[in-house]
Amino acid sequence: MxxxxxxxxxxxxxxxxxxxxxxxxxCRPGHWKDRNVDDLLLDEPIKSQSDVEIFKRAGGKAIVDATAIDYGRDVYAVQSISKNTGVHIIGTAGFNKSFLWDSLRPGSTETYYEWIERSSIKQLANFVVDEVELGMENTAVRAGQVKFGTGYNTISPLEEKTLRAVAMAQHITKAPIHSHTEVGTMALEQIVMLKEEGIDITHLSIGHMDRNPDTYYHLKIADEGAYLCFDGIGKVKYYSENVRINCILELVKRGYQKQILISGDTARKSYYKSYGGGLGLGYIIEQWVPRFIEEADEAGFDGKSLIDEFFIHNPRNNFTFKK
Incomplete structure (x- = not known):
């Protein structure tokens, strides 16, 4: 089933x-909390819920919360937002990247770095399995995907360790697997390691692909069967929407429309409307989708059909547990 x-x-x-x-x-990432970087603390659930309600009113039905344990999850707060709004929310087991691992684990005197360093791959895998099959952080709220991350143009030994642990956990749980790439780098290297672990790459989605807007690179990833997540929509400080849309349409031209996912990675107060004025969770549906449809139609595609692929059919296929 x-x-x-x-x-x-x-x-x-x-x-x-x-x-x-x-x-x-x-989320309240310890790394940023310790440094008093307030913009990176989404620490008022009622404001977060307000944006989820905006998303729902615009026609949104589901959100994948990609917050792993090392990024300061609040499992019950997010579950409550799901209950209160009726929006499906998928939680995330696993890890982010080593850059964040200098903070203390909740209820522990050791840092994430120390915990990961002393643990075996099997022990870390068992932790991820429990988050999927039993619940995250001693709750009964189970995760719907597993995750690992790597750094900018490098994969540290401990990041490789978590990658292989997450791969082991995926074999047991059959959960969809997601990867963080720093500035869109190291995706192909991740795929090599996952294939060494016997992972079916069609179960993998790779984040932050629009931070590295290189069509040749995107095509190589798509050739492997992975989903490409363009999750920086609205962040023109990195690239204009024209750059993102062109990258997406180049993939579509080659027949890879069934491997594209879209999102905003709203991890700052300044991205949220309800925290004080960002574009918010309604932006993609309300403004980006109509623009994409217009540009896709002008390029000779059926823009509405592509939107259905990116936001309905592809997420449904990617986030399904494949037994």
Whole structure:
């Protein structure tokens, strides 16, 4: 039986609906909290919920919360937002990247770095399995994907360790697997390691592909069967929407429209409307989608059909547990 695991329980894949594939809803990353970087603390659940409500009113049905344990999850707060709004939210097991691992684990006197360093790959894998099958952080709220991350143009030994642990956990749980890439780098190297672990790359989505707007690179990743997550929508400080849309349409031209996911990675107060004036969770549906449809139609494609692929069909396929 196929299913998608949300923070409120398992649902049939066709119940998922219009989905953002990589967001952050409530999080207090220790690395940034210790440095008093307030913009990176999404620490007021009622404000986060207000933006989720905007998303729902615009037609959104589901959000993937990509916040792993080392990025300061608040499992119950996010589950409550799901209950209160009726929006499906998928939680994330696993890890982010070593850059963040200098903070203390909750309820522990050791840092994430120290914990990962002293643990075996099997021990870390068992931790991830438990987050999927039992619940995250001693709750009964189960994760719906597993995650690892790597750094900018490098994969540290401990990042490789978590990658292989997450791969082991994926074999056991059959959960979809997601990777963080720093500035869109090291995706092909990640794929090599995952294939060494026997992972079916069609179960993998790779984040932050629009931070590295290189069509040749994107095509090489798509050739491997992975989903490419363009999750920086609205962040013109990196690239204009024209650059992102052109990268997406280049993939579509080669027939890879079924491997594209779209989202905003809203991990700052300044990205949220309800925290004080950012574009917010409504932006993609309300403004980016109409623009994409217009540009896709002008390029000779059926823009509406592509939007259905990116936000409905592809998330449904990617986030389904494949037994």
């Amino acid at each position: 196929s299913y998608i695991r949300t923070m409120l329980g398992d649902i049939a894949p066709d119940q998922l609906g219009f989905t953002y594939s990589h967001e952050h809803i409530v």
